[in-house]
Amino acid sequence: MVERQPPVAARGDTAESESALIDLARAGHTDARETLAQRYRQPAYLLAVQMLGNRDDAMDVTQDAMLRFFTTLDSFDSERRVQPWLFTIVRNQVRDLWRRRRRRPGDSAPDADSLTSQLVAPGPSPEADLRRQQLREEVWRAMDKLPAEKREIIVLRDFHDLAYNDIAQVLGIPIGTVMSRLHGARRQLRARLEEGGRHA
């Protein structure tokens, strides 16, 4: 039913191949478009699900973001990295969805364990691994309770491994602000974990 994503470190691709793919996709090569879609859909989905906590909403947002990505391909500077640009689109789509949802009083908020329910459960493993998985679940449960602007910066840095300048681009903030905002968010996450009875 589901797949596991490769480790974060394995997701990166060289800027050269990225740039070449963008050029080919612009020239109308369907294979290049499909390769781009396969390469970036997964991180886009993960960001969406980490922000929304709901698989179906995250798939819709990812789909819209990928379509937007291909529509605006002509205006993209191929010397820049694709991921921060795509993440900016995903973030905007997520915010659009929230705005629309706020107009519908019938829509319920995601439940508190929505993010943890998306985590892949570990197989039979030593006790130490189980403790680590328990900490992961507590972290994402606490993350679920953070305000969106705190959660997104932690997710961008600690899960997606974006550099500070890429985070600044995605969030539309000065690079000098990234470190202080990230630290404030990490502090708040730690406080939530402690509130939940867990010392990180």
Place this chain on the structure above:
Amino acid sequence: MPDACGRTFDEAFLSGYLDQALVQGDEQRVRVHLEDCVSCRALLEDLASVRDATMSSTFDIPRDDEWSEAPRTGTSRLLRGLGWPLVTAWIVVVIGFGLWETWQDADNLFERLLLVGGLSGVSLLLISAFLDRRHAMQTDRYREVRK
């Protein structure tokens, strides 16, 4: 920015240190401070532990074939492009012929009025649906997006 523990830098530098995002001078300042400050060391260890848990998490993801925007093949697009106009033309011809035959076979004015009235009602409903659809398409922000 002096602190109770004697720190001479902003606490956010601890996150910068953790992420290896500080310039050399700042990184050295933080490292030297950490050697003597138990509370900052404990905070850094906490932050590192939470970051490692976040970083090593694995989420369920949809399979490739669950994404509906996967491009259709060229042949499929061509056949679909030909199919819809043919089906539309067939519907128009069949309905038109049926209506013409019914009109011809109608014996009196009442039957003809019944036919015209029903036809007019259906036409108005279709026009209304068409106008709504056209308005929705014109205001769709993603109308230029190609699937």
